[in-house]
Amino acid sequence: MALCVTSLRSGGLIATYQCQSACPHCLYRGGPGRSPDYIDQGTAAACFAKALSLGAVTMHVGGGEPLADPLGLAGVLAAAAETGMGIEYVETSGAWYDDADEAVELLTELRSMGLGSLLVSMSPMLNGFVPLAKTLGVMAAARAAGVAVFPWQEHFLADLKQFDPETTHPFAAYLHHFGPGYPAAILDRTWIHLGGRAFDLFAPALGRQPVETILAKASPDCLRELSDTSHFHMDLYGDYVPGLCSGLAFRVDDLGAPLDSERYPILTTLAESGIAGLYDYAAALEGYEARTEGYVNKCELCQDIRRHLSERGWFESNELSPPEFYASI
Ligand code: SF4
Structure with a gap:
């Protein structure tokens, strides 16, 4: 959906x-x-x-x-x-x-x-x-x-x-x-959302798992997380940050209607087929390869895939924003 x-x-x-x-x-x-x-x-x-x-x-x-x-x-x-x-x-x-x-x-x-x-x-x-x-x-x-x-x-x-x-x-x-x-x-x-820099800070406490494990236990889609508006954010560039998925964005003007899948292919893939869908998408289109040290959770894998896409020229996309987020990883 x-x-x-x-x-x-x-x-x-x-x-x-x-x-x-x-x-x-x-x-x-x-x-x-x-x-x-x-x-x-x-x-x-x-x-x-x-x-x-x-x-x-x-x-x-x-x-x-x-x-x-x-x-x-x-x-x-x-x-x-x-x-x-x-x-x-x-x-x-x-x-x-x-x-x-x-x-x-x-x-x-x-x-x-x-x-x-x-x-x-x-x-x-x-x-x-x-x-x-x-x-x-x-x-x-x-x-x-x-x-x-x-x-x-x-x-x-x-x-x-x-x-x-x-x-x-x-x-x-x-x-x-x-x-x-x-x-x-x-x-x-205390509750600290695992995202952004927090993955590296808490990885020694939580451990990292291989990509196969992360994909095997991930939910089939990310619609629930991306649709969560209990703590939403909008930013200075006129973007809306879906859920707590920092580094992902769509235009504030596009709130209120279904997102256009051509304008937002990454968000559409994540909403419809979750992290496994994004992994397949990035591997097929941009040769993404999982790193050997693994990931804290699916969201760290998601951030790493998006960093890869940004490095491969997707930094001008509407949805990997702001580009500086990825440049700072
Ligand atoms: S995998 Fe990506 S889209 Fe799904 S909840 Fe985590 S950061 Fe958000």
Whole structure:
């Protein structure tokens, strides 16, 4: 059955893929090396209008780092006000924080434009790039500015407090301190979607399996995952990211009707015949060969096949987007 997304539940707007941090579990492979492109107000308004027309009444703003460009974020908040989209929260890594007074001033101004709640990232993965002191500084500044704070995820605070808060600590320091079982313990404690960079981070805990095993146990199609709108995303380029399948995309304008199989052959193959279908498709068309070290799950195989297609010139396709996602693998 063709992929067709006719209603939306809860989702986010990716304002930029650039971030001062490059967390080893980032689903979207954000980082300093990504383009500084930031969503413009018109694109944000078009995304919000489309989401509203399909039933989503609130969205969050994420990235990358949405606060890397405060003026750009002001444009997103203006677009939300203009279209009637409610903003649940804006995400931040806190990397931009330098001075308490300046942070309060900035957040107060953004609050007057509609920023009601700030999700402040807090994790051992982020601590490799952002000292805990900055994370706590942003939280205090938000409260002082009258912006609600949503620490994500606060249960990591006890782990972070084991280290000097004034500086960064790479994930390797956590492995050294808590032992090699730490990644597995993280997966026990919290849900982290396996996608983007997370495959490499958690492969030692989860192991990798040969392609034959992955294909044998995979579901016959990916329609359920691609149609999942419980945490959807739209991005600065006017693309919709189906499910949590980062690196796959179709135009926001194409929401609401069955996808054209000629315009979207990869998504159509995945929706109709799953990872086995994509594997056969890429092997026949572009000589894809599975790697010997295997894969964590079908989604890592999917990402690897898509990387191969991107390298073989498919980076201009409508559905392997943004191309930088694959260039960063
Ligand atoms: S195999 Fe690909 S399309 Fe299917 S759920 Fe995983 S990432 Fe999404």
